[in-house]
Amino acid sequence: xxxxxxxxxxxxxxxxxxxxxxxxxxxxxxxxxxxxxxxxxxxxxxxxxxxxxxxxxxxxxxxxxxxxxxxxxxxxxxxxxxxxxxxxxxxxxxxxxxxxxxxxxxxxxxxxxxxxxxxxxxxxxxxxxxxxxxxxxxxxxxxxxxxxxxxxxxxxxxxxxxxxxxxxxxxxxxxxxxxxxxxxxxxxxxxxxxxxxxxxxxxxxxxxxxxxxxxxxxxxxxxxxxxxxxxxxxxxxxxxxxxxxxxxxxxxxxxxxxxxxxxxxxxxxxxxxxxxxxxxxxxxxxxxxxxxxxxxxxxxxxxxxxxxxxxxxxxxxxxxxxxxxxxxxxxxxxxxxxxxxxxxxxxxxxxxxxxxxxxxxxxxxxxxxxxxxxxxxxxxxxxxxxxxxxxxxxxxxxxxxxxxxxxxxxxxxxxxxxxxxxxxxxxxxxxxxxxxxxxxxxxxxxxxxxxxxxxxxxxxxxxxxxxxxxxxxxxxxxxxxxxxxxxxxxxxxxxxxxxxxxxxxxxxxxxxxx
Amino acid sequence: xxxxxxxxxxxxxxxxxxxxxxxxxxxxxxxxxxxxxxxxxxxxxxxxxxxxxxxxxxxxxxxxxxxxxxxxxxxxxxxxxxxxxxxxxxxxxxxxxxxxxxxxxxxxxxxxxxxxxxxxxxxxxxxxxxxxxxxxxxxxxxxxxxxxxxxxxxxxxxxxxxxxxxxxxxxxxxxxxxxxxxxxxxxxxxxxxxxxxxxxxxxxxxxxxxxxxxxxxxxxxxxxxxxxxxxxxxxxxxxxxxxxxxxxxxxxxxxxxxxxxxxxxxxxxxxxxxxxxxxxxxxxxxxxxxxxxxxxxxxxxxxxxxxxxxxxxxxxxxxxxxxxxxxxxxxxxxxxxxxxxxxxxxxxxxxxxxxxxxxxxxxxxxxxxxxxxxxxxxxxxxxxxxxxxxxxxxxxxx
Numbered sequence: 001x002x003x004x005x006x007x008x009x010x011x012x013x014x015x016x017x018x019x020x021x022x023x024x025x026x027x028x029x030x031x032x033x034x035x036x037x038x039x040x041x042x043x044x045x046x047x048x049x050x051x052x053x054x055x056x057x058x059x060x061x062x063x064x065x066x067x068x069x070x071x072x073x074x075x076x077x078x079x080x081x082x083x084x085x086x087x088x089x090x091x092x093x094x095x096x097x098x099x100x101x102x103x104x105x106x107x108x109x110x111x112x113x114x115x116x117x118x119x120x121x122x123x124x125x126x127x128x129x130x131x132x133x134x135x136x137x138x139x140x141x142x143x144x145x146x147x148x149x150x151x152x153x154x155x156x157x158x159x160x161x162x163x164x165x166x167x168x169x170x171x172x173x174x175x176x177x178x179x180x181x182x183x184x185x186x187x188x189x190x191x192x193x194x195x196x197x198x199x200x201x202x203x204x205x206x207x208x209x210x211x212x213x214x215x216x217x218x219x220x221x222x223x224x225x226x227x228x229x230x231x232x233x234x235x236x237x238x239x240x241x242x243x244x245x246x247x248x249x250x251x252x253x254x255x256x257x258x259x260x261x262x263x264x265x266x267x268x269x270x271x272x273x274x275x276x277x278x279x280x281x282x283x284x285x286x287x288x289x290x291x292x293x294x295x296x297x298x299x300x301x302x303x304x305x306x307x308x309x310x311x312x313x314x315x316x317x318x319x320x321x322x323x324x325x326x327x328x329x330x331x332x333x334x335x336x337x338x339x340x341x342x343x344x345x346x347x348x349x350x351x352x353x354x355x356x357x358x359x360x361x362x363x364x365x366x367x368x369x370x371x372x373x374x375x376x377x378x379x380x381x382x383x384x385x386x387x388x389x390x391x392x393x394x395x396x397x398x399x400x401x402x403x404x405x406x407x408x409x410x411x412x413x414x415x416x417x418x419x420x421x422x423x424x425x426x427x428x429x430x431x432x433x434x435x436x437x438x439x440x441x442x443x444x445x446x447x448x449x450x451x452x453x454x455x456x457x458x459x460x461x462x463x464x465x466x467x468x469x470x471x472x473x474x475x476x477x478x479x480x481x482x483x484x485x486x487x488x489x490x491x492x493x494x495x496x497x498x499x500x501x502x503x504x505x506x507x508x509x510x511x512x513x514x
Numbered sequence: 515x516x517x518x519x520x521x522x523x524x525x526x527x528x529x530x531x532x533x534x535x536x537x538x539x540x541x542x543x544x545x546x547x548x549x550x551x552x553x554x555x556x557x558x559x560x561x562x563x564x565x566x567x568x569x570x571x572x573x574x575x576x577x578x579x580x581x582x583x584x585x586x587x588x589x590x591x592x593x594x595x596x597x598x599x600x601x602x603x604x605x606x607x608x609x610x611x612x613x614x615x616x617x618x619x620x621x622x623x624x625x626x627x628x629x630x631x632x633x634x635x636x637x638x639x640x641x642x643x644x645x646x647x648x649x650x651x652x653x654x655x656x657x658x659x660x661x662x663x664x665x666x667x668x669x670x671x672x673x674x675x676x677x678x679x680x681x682x683x684x685x686x687x688x689x690x691x692x693x694x695x696x697x698x699x700x701x702x703x704x705x706x707x708x709x710x711x712x713x714x715x716x717x718x719x720x721x722x723x724x725x726x727x728x729x730x731x732x733x734x735x736x737x738x739x740x741x742x743x744x745x746x747x748x749x750x751x752x753x754x755x756x757x758x759x760x761x762x763x764x765x766x767x768x769x770x771x772x773x774x775x776x777x778x779x780x781x782x783x784x785x786x787x788x789x790x791x792x793x794x795x796x797x798x799x800x801x802x803x804x805x806x807x808x809x810x811x812x813x814x815x816x817x818x819x820x821x822x823x824x825x826x827x828x829x830x831x832x833x834x835x836x837x838x839x840x841x842x843x844x845x846x847x848x849x850x851x852x853x854x855x856x857x858x859x860x861x862x863x864x865x866x867x868x869x870x871x872x873x874x875x876x877x878x879x880x881x882x883x884x885x886x887x888x889x890x891x892x893x894x895x896x897x898x899x900x901x902x903x904x905x906x907x908x909x910x911x912x
Binding site: 302 | 588589592593613614615643646647649650651793794795796797798799
C-alpha cells in the first residue's frame, strides 16, 4: 500500500515541520500535507507587490528554541539579531530598550528597569523550563506527570519566599498596575505595555498581561531577531531538515477531513479525494479547526466539544505591509536605526485606549504599532533603494462590527498610516503599494480559526495543563492516534518550535511505552 | 402601579382543576416549577389503585424535549449509551446519558414519534447539556414541557378503561410502543410505558384538551375503579418495580461536587443499556476503561428480613457490623403487594453479587424509644414486582 505512512502531519506550519522532522529523524515514514503552495503556515515570506516581499504573518523571531535548532542542526541567518526596541516620541526624544538597559529615561527609571527585568527574567526562566516539556496531567498517577508537577511546585518554591510570593502575585495580574508602581516614563510604560498585549485580545489593564509579557521573555529573555529572507527562510530551512530526514512534504494538498474509524484516527482525506492512511495523525491546525472541521464534533464527546467550542481564539492583530520608494524620515533616528524594532505606543493609556473600541467590535482609530524595515539589511525583499515596512497593527478585532468590508479595511489602513505619519511625515508620499491582513484574512489565508496567531488566547485559563483545553493538553486528543502539534497546544504561539518538538517527543515516548 | 413582575408562583398543570376537585388532604410539593400532589385523599388507597384497578397520575411537569432534524438519530446515538438505531418509529426506549467521564447525568425515555422525530423525557432539566451536545449536528432541540399535557394511566384495569373510552386497536400496542389516536379532533398519543412495572399507559395531548381528556377518561373508568393519585403512591410502586430515581439512586453527574459521588451506568446495573459496539458516545472511553478495570460501586436490590423498612440504613458485609459499612440504602419500603421488606442500595464491589447476603442496620422507633437491629438481606437480580399482565399483548380485561 503506497498511501500508508507511520505518521501524517496535517499542515506544514513551522511546528508541523519541526514535528515531522523529528519523527522522520527517529526513523518514521512521515507525510506532511499542506493546503497552501508554500510551507511554513503563518511563517512564510511572499511577494505582496511587484518586487516587494515580506514575512506575511509572523515577522520577528523571539524564541526559536535552542533545543529545536540543536536537534535539527538549524542555523537561521539573521539580518538583524538582538534588535533594539525604539519607542517613538513625537518630539524625537525616543526611548531605546536593549536587553536590560534603557536609554532616554531618568536614572531612576533606568535603574528600576534593570531591577524589573532581572525579576521578570528570573520568572521567565522558570517558565522556559516548562516550554520544552509536555505539561503534566492533573489527577494522573503517572510517575512522569507527578514528577513534572512536583518539579514545578519545587521550582516555584525555590525562588525563595519573597520571590515566590511575588511570582504568585504577579502571574495573574495586569501589566499596567505593575508599571505604574515602578516607572515614570510614559514611553517606557507604553513600550512594555505593547510587548504585553501584542497578538492578544487584551489591553494593559486586562488581567493576565504580566503572564503574556513573561511568555515573550521566556523564549530568550525577549531577544528579537529578523531572519534574512523573511520568516519563510526559517520554514524553508525546517522543511529542508524534514526532507533530509526522509519526510515527504506535499503542498497544495488541503486536507478535507481526518478519518475516524471505530473511535480512532486512521488517516486523512484530501480535498481532491485522495486517501492517506496512518494510525498516527498529527494536526498542526488550530484546535477548533481540528475538532470541529477536520474530525467532526460527532466523533468526540460532548464535554470536550463544549470546551473546544468555547476556546477564546479571536485574533485582534492585523498585519500591514507597505512598499516604499525610500526610507521615511523620522526625526531623532539615525539611518542605522531602521534595522531595529520600532514601536508606536507613546504611553500605557494610549495602548488601553486603542484596545477600548475592540471590546465592542470596532477597530482602533489610534492603533498601536510594531514595525520593522526588513529590507534595510536584506536586498532580497525589495528592489535596490526601495524598502518594505512590515507592521503589526492593533487592534483589529476578528469579528468587526459590520465585517471587514473594503471601506473598513481602508479606514483601518488609513488609521495606521496616519499614526505612522505623526512620526514619519513623509510616509504617505513614499507608499507605492500596501497590503492589510486582518484577522479575517489571516483565518482565510492561513486556515487559523479566528485569525489568532497563538491558535487561542494565551491566558492562564488556556495555559499549561489546560492548553488548549483539559483532555487534550498533552498533545494527545481524546481519540486514539490523533495528536495536536501547533500553537494551540502547550506552550503556545510564536515561532519557537516548542509545541512541534514536544508533540514529537510525546508520540515517540508513547510508542516506546507501548 | 401596574405589576409586571416575573411570575414566581408555582405553575398549575392543565389538569389542576380536576386534581383540586378531588383533593381532600391539601398536600402538594414543587416539581420543576409545578404544583404536584403528594397525595389527594389517602396514600394507601391510591397505591392500591395502581396494583388493583387504575391509577391516574399527572406527569405534565416531567421535562420534555423535542428533537428533530436530519441528524437527530446520530445526535441521540452520541448522546445516550444505547443504540438508538434499533428504536424504530412508534417505539420508546429507556436510556441513560453520561458526561465524558462516563457518569450518569440522568435517565429517561426517548419516544421515536415519527421518522427522525423524537421526544426525550426526564425528571430533570437538561437544556444546556442537550444544546452543547448539538454542536456539530443538524438538529433542533425544543423544550416542550409546557406544550404537552401528560397523564399516566396505570394498573390492571387500565386497558379496559382506555378501551371503554373508545381507543380502537389499543390491544395491539406492545410494551414500549406508541400509537396515535383521534380525540375530539385532536391527536392523542398513547404509549405503553410507565413507572409502575404494571400494565399501564401514558397519554399525551395538547394542554387545551387536557380537561376534556380527563373527563372522558374518568367517565370511562368509573366502573373500573379509576382513581387519581399523588407522587407518594407512585414512589412505592417505583421501588417495587426496581426503577431508579434521580437524587435517590444517583445524583445527576453535573450536580456533584465531590469526586466519587456520581455513578456510571455500570454501577447502576444498567450494563444492558451500554452498547460498546457504537464507535462513539458520551462516556464511552471512560466506560470502556471501567469495564476493563472494574467498577467501584454496584446497585443492589435487597429482600430484607422482618418488616421494618430500612430507610437510610448502612449496609454491612456481616452481622457484627465490623470493618465498617460497605454501602447504604437509597430507597426502602414495605411492599404491600409483594409482602416483602424491599430496598434499593449501593455497595462497594465486590460485595453485592446476586444471591449473596448482606446485613442492613435498621433503626426504628417504638413509643419514643429507638431500637436498632441488624437484618439479613438477600441480593436479588429481578424486579420485586413484575406481573405477567405487564407484558401481555393483547392485555387481558379485568
